[in-house]
Amino acid sequence: MNRIHPLTERQEYLIGGYVELSCARCAAQVRVRKSSPQQTSVQWSSRATRQCPALTSDEQLQTPAPTCPDLRRSIQHAVRTGSLGVT
Numbered sequence: 783m784n785r786i787h788p789l790t791e792r793q794e795y796l797i798g799g800y801v802e803l804s805c806a807r808c809a810a811q812v813r814v815r816k817s818s819p820q821q822t823s824v825q826w827s828s829r830a831t832r833q834c835p836a837l838t839s840d841e842q843l844q845t846p847a848p849t850c851p852d853l854r855r856s857i858q859h860a861v862r863t864g865s866l867g868v869t
C-alpha cells in the first residue's frame with residue numbers, strides 16, 4: 783500500500799524552481815527551493831508532515847518554523863552535488 787519512491791533529487795519542477803527532495807532518515811518528500819545561498823524555502827505536504835518524526839516532536843511544535851535536521855542535511859547534500867541550485 784505505502785509505496786516508497788526512490789530518491790527523486792533530480793526531479794525538478796518547472797514552476798517556481800522547486801526541487802523534490804526526500805529526508806534521508808524518514809523519507810518524507812518535500813519541495814525545496816533556494817532563492818539565495820542563505821534563503822531556503824521548504825514546502826511540506828500534509829503527508830510529509832505526518833511522515834517525519836522530527837517534525838511532530840513536542841520540541842519542534844514549539845518553534846515557529848519546525849524543520850527536520852536530517853532534511854537539512856539532505857538539502858546541503860543536494861546543494862553540494864548540484865541538484866539544488868539557486869533560482
Ligand SMILES: [Zn+2]
Nearest residue numbers: 805808834850
Ligand atoms: Zn525527517
